[in-house]
Amino acid sequence: MAIDTQTTTTGPRTAAPEKDRNDRLSGRAKLVLFVLCAAQFMVALDFSVLNVALPVLGKDLGLSQSALQWAVTAFALPSGGFLLLFGRIADLYGRKKLFLTGLVLFGAASLLATLAWDPASFLAGRALQGLGAAVIVPTGMSLLTTTFPEGPLRDKALGISGTLLSLGFTIGMVLGGVMTDTLGWRSTMGLLAVAAVVVLVLAPGLLPESRTPERPRLDVPGAVTVTGGLLALIYALSTAAQRGFGDVDVWGTLVVGVGLLAAFVVVESKAAAPLVSLPMLKRRTVAWGNIAGLVTFSMMSTVIFVLTLYLQETLELSSFRTGLVFGVQGVASVFAGSYAPRVIGRFGARRVLVGTLLGQGAFGAALLAVGTDSGALVATVAVSLASMCHLGAIISYGLVVTSGVPDEEQGLATGLVTTTQQVGLTIGIPLLGVLATTQASLFDGVRTVLAADAAIVLAAALLVAAGLGLSRRKKS
Structure with missing residues (x-):
């Protein structure tokens, strides 16, 4: 369901003006693009803003050097493992509705990580941030591709989105160090909570709702196998950086992940409404x-x-x-x-x-x-x-x-x-x-x-x- 992404013109339509129209974003379309890109930028920022703060964070919360990897892994596991599932749920039950839910979850999780009083509360906040990101990223991208029709407008929208994705990761590396040195590591998580609130205030009145016209049942076996497989794969590859590929647990988890993904292919080939x-x-x-x-x-x-x-x-x-x-x-x-x-x-x-x-x-x-x-x-x-x-x-x-x-x-x-x-x-x-x-x-x-x-x-x-x-x- 696309919104009006073109400015209105008067007079007869000719080839050149039509090209100009197709290349131009209306004021409302720019606001929609701003909201969607701001959400993607926020998630990209979360990937890197905490990295340089990890040593200070570890000392403050009592996380050992070996346990610091979980500050990253706790976010990476749900953010990567649940993407396909939430992307499909959004198709079936409404992308805007799920996008707003993801923003609420991400903002609340960022606040929990900001106020964390021990390692468990901090890691819980990071895991919930990852889950919120797994909702925001696919729903935001599908809202973008369904809002802006295929052609120059979608090219332009994805160009801006891709730029902010890359820029968010880079800015996070620089901003994280500055904020940690001046305001403390908690400010990096607090920044994300504030960003989520800003996007959440703007999004409801701007974003269109969209879903599939039919309401088929969710493919539960497919969801279980692909989510489990991705979680196992990401966990194994994340921990391999610390333990090495010779570790028994790493190999065991890799085998489980590959096995579940293979089972997923079999399940999808037989499912009436595949994920x-x-x-x-x-x-x-x-x-x-x-x-x-x-x-x-x-x-x-x-x-x-x-x-x-x-x-x-x-x-x-x-x-x-x-x-x-x-x-x-x-x-x-x-x-x-x-x-x-x-x-x-x-x-x-x-x-x-x-x-x-x-x-x-x-x-x-x-x-x-x-x-x-x-x-x-x-x-x-x-x-x-x-x-x-x-x-x-x-x-x-x-x-x-x-x-x-x-x-x-x-x-x-x-x-x-x-x-x-x-x-x-x-x-x-x-x-x-x-x-x-x-x-x-x-x-x-x-x-x-x-x-x-x-x-x-x-x-x-x-x-x-x-x-x-x-x-x-x-x-x-």
């Missing part, structure tokens, strides 16, 4: 688009992680100067986000997706030029250019996956997109982080990870190009 339509997964654009998304998110998060180690441990830059490097990266992402929709409109989302993956891999490889005595400038320029390509890949893969999907299945399609994002953000560091710890020095480990990262992205770009059949198409 995930297997024919949708067989769509070339859905399958290869999500593979591209998984690669771009997992590999870019790994680059940011090892660069943080390199800048602070090898070059001995302060937290402030390291933050400036990533601040430049954030500015580059904003620049890329403003131009990406135009590039996509000219060359097509599929071509841009492959091109930006190639760029991300190439500039990732350029980071191998950094040295042990200098390299801050090389790192700043290369990671900024890689981030510009990364943002283009984020926007174009979302368009590739959701294009041509009926409105009644947009929640499912965007649920797949956002699940790919969450899993990608989770698996990159543990998968490649092992390489950094098995080398003679940290610097050698960083270079090994960067080389593997670039190789994976470049290989994925070629596979995605073949999978999308670009050699047989002039334009997507």
Whole structure:
């Protein structure tokens, strides 16, 4: 159900004015886009704003060094595990209604984390934040794709949303350090509570309600198997970073996760009203688009992680100067986000997706030029250019996956997109982080990870190009 996203004009309709109309957002559409993007930005901020505050938080609440990982894992588990389920529930019972429920849950959980009096209350707040994010992200994305019709308007909306997603993660890294030093770690959680309230006040009067016309029963067996499988997979990959892949519990949980996801495929093939339509997964654009998304998110998060180690441990830059490097990266992402929709409109989302993956891999490889005595400038320029390509890949893969999907299945399609994002953000560091710890020095480990990262992205770009059949198409 789309709202009026075009300005009104008078006089006869001609080709040129119609193009202008199709490219223009009305005042109300801008407000709707602001609300949806603010919610996505808030969740992206939550992924990184707490990271630099963890040592201070641990001392304050009595969390041991080994237990600090749960401040991140407690959020990652529900935020990634329940995305598909809530995306489908939103399709069936109303996206706006569920979106507002997620905002209430996220705001209340952020307040609980702000006021936490012991480790248990803090981790409970983080887990509930993750659950709220699992509601907000797919419902917000499906509201965006059903509100803005396919074409230039949706390209523009997803471009702005993707920019703020990337910018929120970057700003969180810088803002978290500043707020922790000046106001204390609780201010980072308090900021999220305030943001949730602001969005919650604006959203009810602006967002349209939408759901499928029919009311089929929810696929409970599918929901149980896919949610359990994703939870097990994310838990295993998150804890592998601390325990290593040789740990029995990690392997056991991985086996359980893969087994449940395999059972999910079997369940869906026999379900009358499946949670995930297997024919949708067989769509070339859905399958290869999500593979591209998984690669771009997992590999870019790994680059940011090892660069943080390199800048602070090898070059001995302060937290402030390291933050400036990533601040430049954030500015580059904003620049890329403003131009990406135009590039996509000219060359097509599929071509841009492959091109930006190639760029991300190439500039990732350029980071191998950094040295042990200098390299801050090389790192700043290369990671900024890689981030510009990364943002283009984020926007174009979302368009590739959701294009041509009926409105009644947009929640499912965007649920797949956002699940790919969450899993990608989770698996990159543990998968490649092992390489950094098995080398003679940290610097050698960083270079090994960067080389593997670039190789994976470049290989994925070629596979995605073949999978999308670009050699047989002039334009997507």
